[in-house]
Amino acid sequence: MKAWRTLALVALLLPCLAVSALASELEQAQAEAAGVDEVIRAAGEYGVDFDAENGVDLDSGLASLWDRVTDSLSKVWKGAAASCVRLLAVVLLCGLLQEAFSAAGGDTAGISRLVGVLGITAVALLDTGKLIGMGRETIGEMEAFSHALLPTVTALCAAAGAPARAAAGQLAAMLFSDMLLALIDGLLLPLVYIYVALSAAAAATGNEGLDRIGELCKWLATVLLSAVLLGYIGYLTISGAIAGGSDALALKTAKLALSGAVPVVGGILSGAAETVLAGAGILKGTVGVFGMLAVLGMCVVPFLQLGVHYLAYKLTGALSAAVGDKWVTGLIDRLGAAFGLVLGVTGACAFLLLVSMVSAVTLAVR
Amino acid sequence: MEEVIKISVTAGAAVLCAAVLKRSVPELALLVGVAAGALILLELSGAVGPLAELLAGLSAASGLEQEVLAPVWKAVGTAAVTRVTAELCRDAKEGGVAAFVELAGSLLALVLAAPLILAVFEGIGGLM
Incomplete structure (x- = not known):
């Protein structure tokens, strides 16, 4: 009797094992078809452990990001502090020179201001080149990653039963990210360089006009960046409301048609189709989280560098205002603002990708 | 004191x-x-000794080379000598001579500043 009971239990459990094996095979097949391997390859060293069946461990992904931040923090702070000490030394030196000139009979040629500008551009040359180059490199990495990630997420969103939302959201992300990258390379980064050069020239000559033109360049870069991001968010909001409704309607219609049109097994087929949609939905969420963690991994150290240098230059500008010439200390402020612009540009690219990942992960078809 | x-x-x-x-x-x-x-x-x-040491320390910390600072010290010296000479001329009731001395001092200061101006614009060009 006991043997018969055991056999009956095994007979009941075997189909469950078969079903779970089939589900696992389905997820693997969907991952392969959507190109998830290419996404993992494109993420490179910034990728986390990916498992199509069990998903991405968000906690461990965030923990590794935090470790990356803490490892780099002291080195970044030391670099920024060294630049600030050199800048303060230049400002103090110029202050003393101005006093010497005042005692001697006046600085008719503005020599002390020229020395200040020279010293500050010499210190800033290293930082500016390194940080703007780092921003450019990060943007390039995100661009390359987005070329693998966005099409995969689009395919998975469509497979999860939201083709219109996929087209509206993810294709829009690809369009806007290409547009943003072209804008950054062609206009925004050159504007940053022009802003820095004009600020240095204005400080060297004491010319208010050059200073105002530099501020105009900075304003233009900020406005263009904000316009692209607002345009993208606005488009997502409008297209999501329209396309979401049409996807839900299309899905209901398809289910009804399938269960009604195919006799006997129509209901089973409709249920199986729902399983495929659910599997694609889970995979989409996993890839979305993986993508977010990879994008954050790419950005975190450059953000830290740019952010710390921005704060350090602003602090140095504030401290040196007490002892230095207004043009010289103003130049330090403007260099800090240039780092802020590069931070904003890099952040905009990351923001665009993260918003598209969040919209994909939270996508639900009713 | x-x-x-x-x-x-x-x-x-x-x-x-x-x-x-x-x-x-x-x-x-x-x-x-x-x-x-x-x-x-x-x-x-x-x-002057302690002040010179302070200035040398600051210029070392700032990373400015001696080739940049040498014209500055010359310009300070030029301004001082120009001022003293012009005042002595005025004391001797020779205002005209004083004016010429001041003009010469300003021109020489500009000549001394010329390499600095070039260096500044080379630095700006390097940023671009």
């Missing part, structure tokens, strides 16, 4: 002597002024 008192005493004595001599021998009064100035500068030479 002691240096300031010595300088003040020297200057006061020179002014009194010059005031007395001006009525009878104005040329000697001028020479007394020049001599007092030389004594004051000699007295300052001891105090």
Whole structure:
């Protein structure tokens, strides 16, 4: 009797094992078809452990990001502090020179201001080149990653039963990210360089006009960046409301048609189709989280560098205002603002990708 | 503190002597002024040392090369010599000569600043 009971239990459990094996095979097949391997390859060293069946461990992904931040923090702070000490030394030196000139009979040629500008551009040359180059490199990495990630997420969103939302959201992300990258390379980064050069020239000559033109360049870069991001968010909001409704309607219609049109097994087929949609939905969420963690991994150290240098230059500008010439200390402020612009540009690219990942992960078809 | 008192005493004595001599021998009064100035500068030479060390330390910390700072020290010296010479000329009631001295000092300061201006614009070009 006991043997018969055991056999009956095994007979009941075997189909469950078969079903779970089939589900696992389905997820693997969907991952392969959507190109998830290419996404993992494109993420490179910034990728986390990916498992199509069990998903991405968000906690461990965030923990590794935090470790990356803490490892780099002291080195970044030391670099920024060294630049600030050199800048303060230049400002103090110029202050003393101005006093010497005042005692001697006046600085008719503005020599002390020229020395200040020279010293500050010499210190800033290293930082500016390194940080703007780092921003450019990060943007390039995100661009390359987005070329693998966005099409995969689009395919998975469509497979999860939201083709219109996929087209509206993810294709829009690809369009806007290409547009943003072209804008950054062609206009925004050159504007940053022009802003820095004009600020240095204005400080060297004491010319208010050059200073105002530099501020105009900075304003233009900020406005263009904000316009692209607002345009993208606005488009997502409008297209999501329209396309979401049409996807839900299309899905209901398809289910009804399938269960009604195919006799006997129509209901089973409709249920199986729902399983495929659910599997694609889970995979989409996993890839979305993986993508977010990879994008954050790419950005975190450059953000830290740019952010710390921005704060350090602003602090140095504030401290040196007490002892230095207004043009010289103003130049330090403007260099800090240039780092802020590069931070904003890099952040905009990351923001665009993260918003598209969040919209994909939270996508639900009713 | 002691240096300031010595300088003040020297200057006061020179002014009194010059005031007395001006009525009878104005040329000697001028020479007394020049001599007092030389004594004051000699007295300052001891105090300049710590200031020079501070400036050297700041220029080392800032990373500015000596080739950049050398024209600056020359410009400070030029401005000082120009001012003193122009004032002495005015004391001798030679305002015209004083004006020429000041003009020469300004032009020489510009000549000394020229390499700095070039270096600044090369630095700006490097940023671009």
